[in-house]
Amino acid sequence: MIEIQNLTKEYGRIKAVDNISFNVGKGEILGFLGPNGAGKSTTMNILTGFISSTSGVVKVGGVDILENPVEVKKHIGYLPEHPPLYLDMTVKEYLDFCADLKGVPQNKWKSQKKDIMELVKITHVSHRLIKNLSKGYKQRVGLAQALVGSPEVLILDEPTVGLDPKQIIEIRNLIKALGKNHTIILSSHILPEVSAVCDRVVIINKGKIAAIDTPDNLSKALTDFSRFTVTVAGPENKVKDIISNIYGVKYLETGAKIKDDEYSYIVEADKNVDVRKPMFNQLAQQGFPILELKSLNLSLEEIFLQLTTSEKKEAM
Amino acid sequence: MLAIMRRDFRSYFNSPIAYVLIGLFMLLLGLFFNSLIGYGISDIMSEFVASMSSLLLIIIPILTMRSMAEDKKNGTEVLLLTSPARVTEIVLGKFLASFCVFLVMTAASLIFPLITIMAGKPDIMLIISSYLGYILIGAVFVSLGIFASSLTENQIVAAIISLVSIFLIQNIGYLASFFSGFLNKAFLWLSIMDRYNDFNKGIIDLTSIMFMISYAAVFIVLTVRVIEHKRWSQG
Structure with a gap:
């Protein structure tokens, strides 16, 4: 038209x-x-x-x-x-x-x-x-x-x-x-x-x-990794240790403290590897139960920012 | 074209502007008429119409200042220019609206010739000829005012531009006397008032009529050009 x-x-x-x-x-x-x-x-x-x-x-x-x-x-x-x-x-x-x-x-x-x-x-x-x-x-x-x-x-x-x-x-x-x-x-x-x-x-x-x-x-198209938050009951350093050693995990960050020994983490992992299963198994083995697991899709807002700011970098 | 003309014409009467202008016009004409009677001049009506035309210096700028400028300021210009109407139609519509208000004022002024006709025996052909000249010169000034209004979005600036231009046109014959040779001829040729004065003497000349109409047409074409140019250069 x-x-x-x-x-x-x-x-x-x-x-x-x-x-x-x-x-x-x-x-x-x-x-x-x-x-x-x-x-x-x-x-x-x-x-x-x-x-x-x-x-x-x-x-x-x-x-x-x-x-x-x-x-x-x-x-x-x-x-x-x-x-x-x-x-x-x-x-x-x-x-x-x-x-x-x-x-x-x-x-x-x-x-x-x-x-x-x-x-x-x-x-x-x-x-x-x-x-x-x-x-x-x-x-x-x-x-x-x-x-x-x-x-x-x-x-x-x-x-x-x-x-x-x-x-x-x-x-x-x-x-x-x-x-x-x-x-x-x-x-x-x-x-x-x-x-x-x-x-x-x-x-x-x-x-x-x-x-x-x-x-x-x-x-x-714009997400070349999968991204999710996971809330785990257990001491922060130990949980972080376990998650970061899982194959495929690229980035880990403590999101929020919910209460003592209960934290939410932001995890970014390789798109081709499903890290959720090993994460569940390993954490369970250590007695740190997963309380919540939520995948974060890139919102249009983030795409927008990513596109418009990466353009800026190119221009420079 | 007719849509724009109808809207603009109505808009004059939706706001106080038309009433104030007509009121002012009639008041001043009444004063003129009264003093002219006192002088006891024989061709009172042509004198009267001549003084009417000098009033246009103030009346026309106020009448036309908002024509284009207001549309630009309010953004309604977008509506007109993105409608299927051509720019020429838009400008002609605007011109006709203002010109019609001018004609309404002219019609209102006919009461004075009527009084004269009832009270005495004026030369009716002379009245018709004077009025014809007056309407033609009004058309020229209105188109000039529309052009001034298209140059700016500020109504006051538009009014000042047209006031100064009308003043220059009214006095260009006088300016010509300062020059000799080519400039003198050029100024006299441009001078609309000489031709207008012919009408006031009862001379209806087809060349003069055509001259006045072309004069008005030039400003309408210029207005169209201004609008087209803006679309191409800035938007």
């Missing part, structure tokens, strides 16, 4: 977006992840035709955005970082204006307006001036604006920013539901959000793509 090839945007000498390429399939929800200033908003602004790229190709539904911007824009709904609202209008007037601007036929608009307002739950504020709405409702009106004309592609720049936790969950569920018949690109710097909602994640750092994959694969 969306093809991006070698996209670059330069601001003078600074490369805000540096030669990125990726595709988004129809009906896919793609997460766009990166620290502040990584180039997320710039990329989205280019995709929607708000700014132009320095070089590279963007195609939406097979149409080049530079060759036929008007056609492309018809298929895109965009919620920018700051929702583009006219504060002096009521919600209803504003949505009517958006429909008018996007050329939605009058007869279709009436029922669509009702659907959209119900979907984002703003029906009860439709007669209020946007200026008097809370941040959360403004965000919803912004989202409603993106849905006007039911475009095939939705581009949402940090859609949950500034919302309270309950609203965040609501908006996330809404995005998931919309993903069934829309192609969505969603940017965020909140990681759980991306892993909860998206089919695929693009991690971007300093204008470059650091990784593209599904959230699950990303966490698998």
Whole structure:
């Protein structure tokens, strides 16, 4: 649905977006992840035709955005970082204006307006001036604006920013539901959000793509060791001795003291060796029972940090 | 284009700006009218319309200052530029909205010619010709104001730019007298007021009409250029 090839945007000498390429399939929800200033908003602004790229190709539904911007824009709904609202209008007037601007036929608009307002739950504020709405409702009106004309592609720049936790969950569920018949690109710097909602994640750092994959694969690919915590009853030095002598254990650290002679340890071991069985046997032999064993998967957050910081090292 | 025009036009009347401007305009016109009657001039109406056009120096900058600048400041520019509307349509929509408010003000001012017609026997063709000139010069100034508004996101700066520019245009003929030869000719050619004064004398010249319309069109094209340029350079 969306093809991006070698996209670059330069601001003078600074490369805000540096030669990125990726595709988004129809009906896919793609997460766009990166620290502040990584180039997320710039990329989205280019995709929607708000700014132009320095070089590279963007195609939406097979149409080049530079060759036929008007056609492309018809298929895109965009919620920018700051929702583009006219504060002096009521919600209803504003949505009517958006429909008018996007050329939605009058007869279709009436029922669509009702659907959209119900979907984002703003029906009860439709007669209020946007200026008097809370941040959360403004965000919803912004989202409603993106849905006007039911475009095939939705581009949402940090859609949950500034919302309270309950609203965040609501908006996330809404995005998931919309993903069934829309192609969505969603940017965020909140990681759980991306892993909860998206089919695929693009991690971007300093204008470059650091990784593209599904959230699950990303966490698998990046762990070249298995990692778990184990809580054992027994004196710290003896237990440590036993664990560290097991074949495959690469790293051992005392995590927390739970009570006297009861500690939790963080163990990292070779991925190809299952160290849990020998650990259990040997500790049991010595009379130090394992009270808890929990594997620690690398969270998206850690992957994100790992990717974005290893990039830094390369640059140096 | 029409969507933007309707929205902007309504927005003028949703805020006090249109009412304040019309009120101020009418008040000043009333004072002018009153003093003109006192002078006992024969072609009172063309005098009157001429003083109306000098008021545009203040009225137009206030009218147009928010047109583009406000969209930029509020971020609603993104909405317009990512919609399927072309930049030219956006600018024309904005221009037409401001121009329509200007026309509403012009319509309100028609009460003075009506009074004159009821009380005496003015040259009606002269009134029509003066008003035509006035509307054309209004179109030029409005497009100039829109252009100024597209240069900045600060409304006050936009108002000052258009105020200074309108002042220069109104006085460029006077500036021309300081020069001779080519510069004098160039300034006189640029001078819109000379052509405007023709209308006030009852001369309706097609070249003058075309000149005024092209003048306005130049500023609209420039505004489109400014917006396009920003998209390419900075965003």
